[in-house]
Amino acid sequence: MTPLLTVEGVHKIYPSGTHALRGVSLAVRPGTVHGLIGANGAGKSTLIKIISGVEPPSSGGLSWKGEPAAWTDPLGALAAGLAAVHQHTPLVGSMSVLDNVFLGRRETIKWDAPARRRELQALCERIGYDLEPDQPVGDLSVGARQMVAILQSLARDPSLVLLDEPTAALSPPERDILFRSVRRLRELGVTFIYVSHFLDEILDLTDHLTVLRDGQVVVDEETRVTTEQQLVSAIVGDRLARVEENAPTSDGPPGEPLLTVQNLSSPGKFGPVSFTVRAGEVVGLAGLLGSGRTELLEAVFGADPVASGTVLIGGRTLRGRSPRRAVRAGLALVPEDRSRQGLLRDWEIWRNISLPYLRSLSWRSLVPNRERERRLAVKAVTDLRIVAGTTEMSVGELSGGNAQKVVFAKWLYGPATVFLLDEPSAGVDIGAKADIVGLIRSLAAAGKAVLMVSSEFEELRGACDRIVVIRRGQIVAQRLAAATDLHELTALASGL
Ligand SMILES: Nc1ncnc2c1ncn2[C@@H]1O[C@H](COP(=O)(O)OP(=O)(O)OP(=O)(O)O)[C@@H](O)[C@H]1O
Ligand SMILES: [Mg+2]
The missing domain is CATH 3.40.50.300 (P-loop containing nucleotide triphosphate hydrolases)
Structure with a gap:
């Protein structure tokens, strides 16, 4: 034929x-x-x-x-x-x-x-x-x-x-x-x-x-x-294929609540919802399209001006709703939609990565320190195995999965204590997925709190300690990752 x-x-x-x-x-x-x-x-x-x-x-x-x-x-x-x-x-x-x-x-x-x-x-x-x-x-x-x-x-x-x-x-x-x-x-x-x-x-x-x-x-x-x-x-090829391990529960008891959400709601989108994420804990948010999972992360980050309710970071109430205040209080959001919110396509990789930290990397916050910015980018490229000729390449020249890793790197190396990750490994290949899960676990091991959304419920089970299921804007169940499976999560999320 x-x-x-x-x-x-x-x-x-x-x-x-x-x-x-x-x-x-x-x-x-x-x-x-x-x-x-x-x-x-x-x-x-x-x-x-x-x-x-x-x-x-x-x-x-x-x-x-x-x-x-x-x-x-x-x-x-x-x-x-x-x-x-x-x-x-x-x-x-x-x-x-x-x-x-x-x-x-x-x-x-x-x-x-x-x-x-x-x-x-x-x-x-x-x-x-x-x-x-x-x-x-x-x-x-x-x-x-x-x-x-x-x-x-x-x-x-x-x-x-x-x-x-x-x-x-x-x-x-x-x-x-x-x-x-x-x-x-x-x-x-x-x-x-x-x-x-x-x-x-x-x-x-x-x-x-x-x-x-x-x-x-x-x-x-x-x-x-x-x-x-x-x-x-x-x-x-000869790149080592790491076998995905299952549900790495953190050692020792979880720490203090780092993120506390009380009666947070946004009209027509979700809520009211309440939950906490402790230091050293990775919590997954499992939900289908339109369940409100992304909207919820955005509201926690202060990007939803009409949301009401309380968000506490390390026990202190986050006052006012703006992403700037959220970042100052120690929050970081890795957005799902890298093409719309994440990256400046014409800028070099190193410039994109250091963008959120210009202050901390600069001498007395005034003169950007190019050397430190570049060193940070080189570290990110190695840690995340970003395939790029050099950190001078513009992000628009990267493949989709590698651009996603740059979005991740933008927030990873900063002073944040609470990480909101929306589909952190979308479009990333099988080898690099394991790397990203490893990085998420290392954030937790360093005492940070992570709240992550993933459409891959199996990945949530592999990366999280606890999973919160959201359907039609409401929390319908919470499970320890080790005590649930794909079947149950899918049934809960779709209401079957
Ligand atoms: N517009 C461009 N200018 C220069 N180089 C580019 C451009 N688009 C892609 N590349 C490079 O070409 C190579 C192949 O990229 P491509 O986007 O085809 O990969 P891919 O297999 O689709 O990867 P992914 O799974 O990450 O989407 C990469 O090295 C990438 O950096
Ligand atoms: Mg591609």
């Missing part, structure tokens, strides 16, 4: 000199799900961008249905029948769900509102996911925005859909919705290229898979003849 798409000897050298792809070839058969995996910085997103016309290859080429591919830009690719959902999806925050889904469509449907509504409704039904058509996309959670982006690609009726880490922000039930729709569409003859760091997803969903390492293909096989172990060593 003629492949739908072939990639032939593609090289990509970015203007900065990074040789991101080194002679990549692969063939995608029609009606299959083709998995693309590899460590952070392996070249997955670069390949997706070349296939979808966002970036030109430096050499090599593509064929489409047996002929040399004719497109040179994303619109041309779309016209040929390729739709891509990129890792950082550009949606227009001020526009509604409806307008975003049909954005960039030239046909008459763009002007025919009732027809668009009907089509959105039909799409939602087809994948089994509900969205409010008139809601501004900027108000949606990262996960719901991801679903809008997927609908946007499907609205083009493509024959090949490229999904770059679509599940990084989705929790188990939402993942199931996505998987079901991918399977259903495959039966209808749609072909997928699917990028993910979750090996269980890849083994479960794909027919064929390609592993990239340092810009080269190291495995290209039918999924059914590969094993998880084989994939792990193909992905990490």
Whole structure:
């Protein structure tokens, strides 16, 4: 059978000199799900961008249905029948769900509102996911925005859909919705290229898979003849693959409460909720999309002006609601949405990392101390294994997972005593996930308090001492991490 798409000897050298792809070839058969995996910085997103016309290859080429591919830009690719959902999806925050889904469509449907509504409704039904058509996309959670982006690609009726880490922000039930729709569409003859760091997803969903390492293909096989172990060593190469240990409960009794939340609520979002996190403790917040998990972290951090209730840091009430005061009182927030809140893309890595600490790193707080800033960045790059040529690289040139680690590093080395972490390892590869869990545990071991949100309930079990389950803005259960399992957490979070 003629492949739908072939990639032939593609090289990509970015203007900065990074040789991101080194002679990549692969063939995608029609009606299959083709998995693309590899460590952070392996070249997955670069390949997706070349296939979808966002970036030109430096050499090599593509064929489409047996002929040399004719497109040179994303619109041309779309016209040929390729739709891509990129890792950082550009949606227009001020526009509604409806307008975003049909954005960039030239046909008459763009002007025919009732027809668009009907089509959105039909799409939602087809994948089994509900969205409010008139809601501004900027108000949606990262996960719901991801679903809008997927609908946007499907609205083009493509024959090949490229999904770059679509599940990084989705929790188990939402993942199931996505998987079901991918399977259903495959039966209808749609072909997928699917990028993910979750090996269980890849083994479960794909027919064929390609592993990239340092810009080269190291495995290209039918999924059914590969094993998880084989994939792990193909992905990490000679980098040591650390086995994930389970629930590391801290030694000794937990310390004083460092974070106390009393009757905190925000109208229409969550609450009232009350809980404490003690020194040396990692508490997980398990909840689905829209449960209020992110909103709760933001309110604790003082970023929700209409929230009411009391937040105490180390026994002292946090007065006034502003992130600045929160930082001064010892709080740090690692946000979920790195593209919106976390990073300055045009700035160098070292400048991004030292941004929150300019004061403490500066001589008498006036003159920034470049030397100390750079040393801190070098330490962060080593500790977190950020794959970058040098700390002088701008963050915009990093792969998605490595950018996420920079967000984390921004807060890690400061004077904070209470850490609020929203999806700290989203988009991070299997090797680095273990590193991040290790860093979280070391914060606790140093007597800090950590409150973290993760869509991966298994990860919460591995990183936390205690897990608080939140559903529809209310705390519905609390469990010791060692005394619960994925099944129970999923049931509690979804109210089954
Ligand atoms: N715009 C760019 N300019 C310069 N270098 C870039 C650019 N985008 C990516 N790179 C570099 O190319 C290499 C491959 O990056 P890519 O984003 O393709 O990785 P990835 O496999 O998608 O990783 P992740 O799992 O972290 O998303 C990395 O070394 C990265 O720093
Ligand atoms: Mg990527």
